Ligand code: ADP
């Protein structure tokens with residue numbers, strides 16, 4: 001599909017194929033009103049009516065002259081844009097994603113467009129023009145009268161009315177008024193995005209002339225406050241020497257500071273000395289100009305950079321395996337600059353938690369206003385601004401999380417996927433269940449752009465492809481400068497507990513190390529991949545364990561919220577005072593999370609400043625930033641947290657890292673659990689000793705002799721990868737096979753199990769020769785009151801059949817859903833699950 005000139009005979013009736021954000025796998029035909037014949041373009045947004053009630057925003061995917069056969073097409077209500085908001089590249093990419101990840105293009109669009117680019121319809125209320133309050137034979141309640149009174153001067157929205165009447169539900173009131181013929185309800189379509197504006201002040205034209213200014217000062221001689229305002233303005237904006245600066249002016253809020261009087265300014269505006277203008281301003285509060293120069297690459301970094309360029313030349317894709325602190329980011333910066341100088345766009349992908357203010361500031365200082373940031377924590381309006389900035393060429397460079405693959409690039413030259421092994425690149429729910437690293441590869445092909453994957457612990461998949469010669473492999477084994485990789489040691493928790501040398505969850509070894517570290521005013525990071533106080537509570541007498549009423553999991557105890565909470569659905573309960581089955585008061589906690597560690601730390605190190613960083617402490621906007629800021633400034637001695645502490649942090653004084661519960665990470669029942677545990681431990685270890693002093697890492701485990709740990713101690717990534725790759729080959733897991741996971745969901749356990757069995761049977765018959773595992777209950781077999789069953793297909797890496805297999809799976813799903821009692825069974829496909 002391509003945008004471009006379309007030539008239809010003048011006067012012909014046009015139809016548009018629209019992509020709509022609905023999970024129905026087809027395009028929808030609408031008729032183009034003749035008035036729009038000249039204006040309509042592929043990639044524009046159109047407003048249409050869908051069904052009887054809904055107003056939706058669609059995107060024009062094709063324009064033609066064939067009316068639909070089965071039905072009469074409805075008219076497009078309006079076109080929203082002068083030019084396209086979606087580029088030809090995006091159409092291709094979104095179509096590919098829909099095909100590959102087994103969902104509809106509408107679902108891809110729905111995930112792709114920030115909701116600020118979609119429309120909402122808001123219900124509006126107006127007075128019925130034929131309604132005469134005085135002649136009406138009906139009685140009106142007091143509230144109704146108030147509303148009628150207000151509607152006489154204005155149309156109001158539902159939310160206006162709710163506010164006006166101070167009532168939450170106004171539905172029955174409106175129904176009553178409507179039945180009495182007093183009001184009319186209608187839908188008003190609204191664009192959600194509103195540009196942000198700010199009030200600026202500037203001198204009126206008259207006073208940009210020197211002579212007039214001089215006489216103004218004479219007039220103001222007796223009005224020192226007003227004089228001060230004018231003087232301050234001339235100081236900020238040197239109008240006499242640079243008159244062009246006056247047209248921009250200064251923001252009113254920043255101008256009114258110190259002893260500048262607000263009322264004097266207002267008087268001056270009234271007297272037409274100043275004028276006030278409304279200016280559209282960006283929502284991003286960064287300093288705009290680039291202020292820093294990039295560093296000079298070290299000799300080793302330069303060699304790596306050149307090897308990457310060679311990989312780009314030969315394979316188009318390079319994998320940079322560089323240990324933590326080797327300067328990967330500096331190499332990226334160098335490559336990004338070159339690509340931008342060559343005139344192309346650059347996309348730099350980072351996992352959600354690695355995209356911290358630290359890295360953003362580092363990049364912003366170098367790339368200034370050419371750089372856009374796309375983060376899921378941003379508001380919709382902010383995201384729309386980045387989207388439009390890319391479209392209009394303002395942002396040549398975007399650093400962002402996985403969803404930035406959706407942005408409207410049309411000329412990418414370089415895509416960097418940092419921490420390429422990170423599982424947060426995969427979207428689990430809802431569709432499209434895509435993997436941003438893999439999508440980035442497809443984008444690379446589309447745009448003829450180079451792709452760079454980087455990590456200190458690359459995924460087995462990427463190593464494998466590099467080994468096969470598909471990617472150029474570049475290895476950087478040394479940290480930058482004096483820094484060395486940290487020393488890694490183990491605390492044997494089994495022994496410590498036997499000898500009673502531990503204190504709570506802390507080994508004596510770790511306690512001693514923490515003490516020494518904070519005594520030297522150095523910092524400590526402690527990693528426990530579990531939030532809350534303890535993941536389970538149990539009655540010591542009858543073994544009762546509180547479980548979620550909606551999910552098949554135990555409730556996590558959160559001490560500071562005095563509650564037990566389900567981490568899957570949010571259900572909460574108070575902590576029982578006694579066991580509900582045997583009335584025993586002996587209730588104990590089992591296992592531990594970050595909250596409990598924090599509590600024990602406070603007991604052991606009462607003088608130390610301790611901060612906790614996990615989902616619970618970073619919910620508020622800026623919560624994450626504040627914690628990191630305080631850590632960076634040295635206010636905090638010990639930072640304890642979940643995965644959030646493992647990535648991307650680059651601090652001078654962290655010389656000790658502690659890892660808790662390593663065993664649990666390793667033994668999670670999943671074929672990737674060893675790989676995950678290894679990556680996490682290596683990543684968090686990489687936070688220690690990033691400058692002059694050699695850092696130390698203590699790993700607490702019951703089994704220090706586990707083979708995985710020997711790779712960890714020796715920082716032996718290739719050895720680990722080789723070992724694991726063998727395993728994968730033996731069990732026919734990726735990278736040797738491709739996986740498609742099928743999840744069957746239904747509130748009724750029987751229906752769920754029956755459908756899973758049917759699905760299995762159908763696959764066996766129709767796709768003989770394909771390995772299928774299951775059906776079986778996943779680790780958590782019920783979430784939000786839906787029972788789950790999964791099937792797993794293992795498919796040889798032979799591209800030819802993949803499309804065919806997916807088509808058959810789709811058909812099997814449809815056939816099951818056509819059976820009456822299984823109509824509401826949900827069948828979810830996950831291609832390349834992680
Ligand atoms: P990585 O991304 O591989 O973990 P970074 O790029 O964060 O490593 O580099 C680690 C630290 O070393 C950073 O503080 C970085 O600024 C510094 N650094 C790396 N290379 C250079 C260089 N060539 N000149 C000066 N400082 C460097």
Ligand code: ZN
Nearest residue numbers: 539542579582
């Ligand atoms: Zn009990």
Ligand code: ZN
Nearest residue numbers: 548551566569
């Ligand atoms: Zn739950």
